[in-house]
Amino acid sequence: MWTSQDLAFKTSFNPGTSTSTSAGRFAGMDAGLLMRMMDEIDHGMLVIDDQSRLRHANHLARHALATSRFIVCHGQTLMGSSVEFTQQIDHALKHALKGHRQLVALKEPECELTLAFVPLSHALETDTPSVLVLLSRQNACENLAVRMYARTHQLSPSEEQVLISLCKGNTIPEIAESHHVAPSTVRTQVKALRNKTGCHSIRMLMLRVNSLPPMVSALRAIVPMEHNDMALV
Incomplete structure (x- = not known):
């Protein structure tokens, strides 16, 4: 598992903006606490860069990667479990990096995983582009x-x-x-x-x-991942 010591979460809030009070408080939030917050959401969440490299995955996303049914992580790169799925992911990432939100449905005969690609970086920002990938909830x-x-x-x-x-x-x-x-x-x-x-x-x-809050069960499976030493940069 990734731990808070393995992660270095960066924020880009500007204290001089009109939301300086709330932004300042959030910017000072402990990285480990923020990661634990993400783990409590009943949706898998991934953060990837412009090269499809994983920067962070919450608990349910790590579980989805470990099962390898729809998505996998190969050499820290997010890919689909098939060539077709990988092509869909690459296409969505390409558009997300241009600022367009994308929805991708990875379909099997009796199951489907929907991915939402959300740009986290503005086109004019100089930081490394990043995209949030939200996974659909498999079983309400x-x-x-x-x-x-x-x-x-x-x-x-x-x-x-x-x-x-x-x-x-x-x-x-x-x-x-x-x-x-x-x-x-x-x-x-x-x-x-x-x-x-x-x-x-x-x-x-x-x-x-x-419409209930998306709370993850407290009884979680321990999912070993080969890339746990990866840092969020």
């Missing part, structure tokens, strides 16, 4: 906030499992089969979900769940 039900939401609304364990199943996109018959209960039981649990959360429909409930 794994968001820690979903379980906290269930606890907050005092859902029973079975109701919580139904909520998680709904987040996975399962239908009532599918939930009933996987939980080994009758569909009428699941419908009763769904009604209880709606009453306890104040949602008038499953659609409203899913909209509310999808």
Whole structure:
């Protein structure tokens, strides 16, 4: 894992601007604290330079790189797991370096990873250009906030499992089969979900769940990476 000692985070805030107070406080933030903040976001986040070299990756991004399903890191360079994916990434990076935000969908038969390329450097700045790459969330039900939401609304364990199943996109018959209960039981649990959360429909409930803060589960897998000694410059 990268540690705060391995990272040297640079900020470019100007204390003389109209936002000098807040910018000054942020500029003085400990690099390790900032990295830990990024690790708590339930989206993978990468920072790359104009040569596709990784400058930083948060916990979920490191996990995505380690699984090598869609993206990989080869010699500190961000690449796709296939030639086609690499070409899509290179094309998006090229446009992001010109100041244009890009959205890329890396697709497999039954799965997809969407990447958002966000320019972090202005075209007139002299610093090394950098781009933020945001990874789509793979499974909303794994968001820690979903379980906290269930606890907050005092859902029973079975109701919580139904909520998680709904987040996975399962239908009532599918939930009933996987939980080994009758569909009428699941419908009763769904009604209880709606009453306890104040949602008038499953659609409203899913909209509310999808708007929850993107919190990562505290139980994280340790993902060893070959390039952990890389510094953020």
